[in-house]
Amino acid sequence: MELLAAGVPPRTRRRTLAAVAAAVAVLVALGAGVLVDVDPQIRLDGAVSRALYAGDDRSGAQDAALEVLTSPGTVWFRVLAYLPVLLWLGLGRRWRTLTWVLVAVVLVSPLTTGLKELVGRARPAFEGGGLEYGSLSFPSGHSSGVATLVTVALVLAWPRLAPLGRRAATAAGIALVALVGTTRLWLGVHFLSDVLGGWALGIAWALGIALLLGGLPGGPAALTPREGRS
Structure with missing residues (x-):
């Protein structure tokens, strides 16, 4: 762990650990x-779901937009979004960087599924929403996925950005x-707690993997800063 954290400013490590x-x-x-x-949590979940749900009678155009x-x-969006990045890292023989990014982006889905099975929460009972899904609700896989996508992108690009x-x-x-x-609330397929839990999972997972595998700025798996940036 110390070797992987070599070069990472102590303040960055502390902040990352605190965030995780x-x-x-x-x-x-x-x-x-x-x-x-x-x-209070269950009642709030129900109230927010009812307030934001777009309705069973929404049009095909509304469905398509959502x-x-x-x-x-x-998952497919994350794969397509990161495929050029992974190819670039592979061509540049940045194997450590490629490894932490790939682990973070791919394995968040089975982790989310495992937590869904552990908690066992049913989706909101909307005819045009949660009742159309056979899978469970907490935490939201879309929310954990997008939080992971964004967190990994920010950690990866941080050294290169002004x-x-x-x-x-x-x-x-x-x-x-x-x-x-x-959108998960508009579609009626998740509760507020599911979305918040998904965000928390995605952030914790992405930052934890970056910390563990040396992907934080300054670490051995991080991209090198452009000249004049730190």
Whole structure:
């Protein structure tokens, strides 16, 4: 662990550990709330779902638009988005970097599925939403997927970006994560806790893998900064 963290500023390591711990705490608290039916959480989930659900009678055009907006949370979108990056890393023989990115992007899906089975929450009972799905609800796979996609992208690109680029990329990433999470509520296929839990899982997983495999800026699996940037 020390070898993999070599070169990573101590402040970065501490902040990353704190972020991972906070995200895991949120995930555990929400999952426990679902398992033991914490009344305020369950009532809030139901109220938000009913308020945001787009309805059983939405048009085909509305459905199509929502499916497009929610697609960044899917496995196939992550694979297509990162395929050029993985090819570039492979051609450049950046094997350590390729490894942590691939592990983070691919394995978040089976991890999410395992947690779904552990918690065993049914989806919202909307005829045009959750009742059309045979899978479970907590945490949201789309939400964990898009949070992983964005977090990995930010960690990977951070050394190469100027301060303005970092702020712009972070803002765009947050907007994308929020959009995909909201579409799951509009479609009526997840509760608020599912979305928040998915975000927490994706962030904790991506940052944890980057920390573990040396992908944080300054680590042996990180991209080298462009000249004049740190």
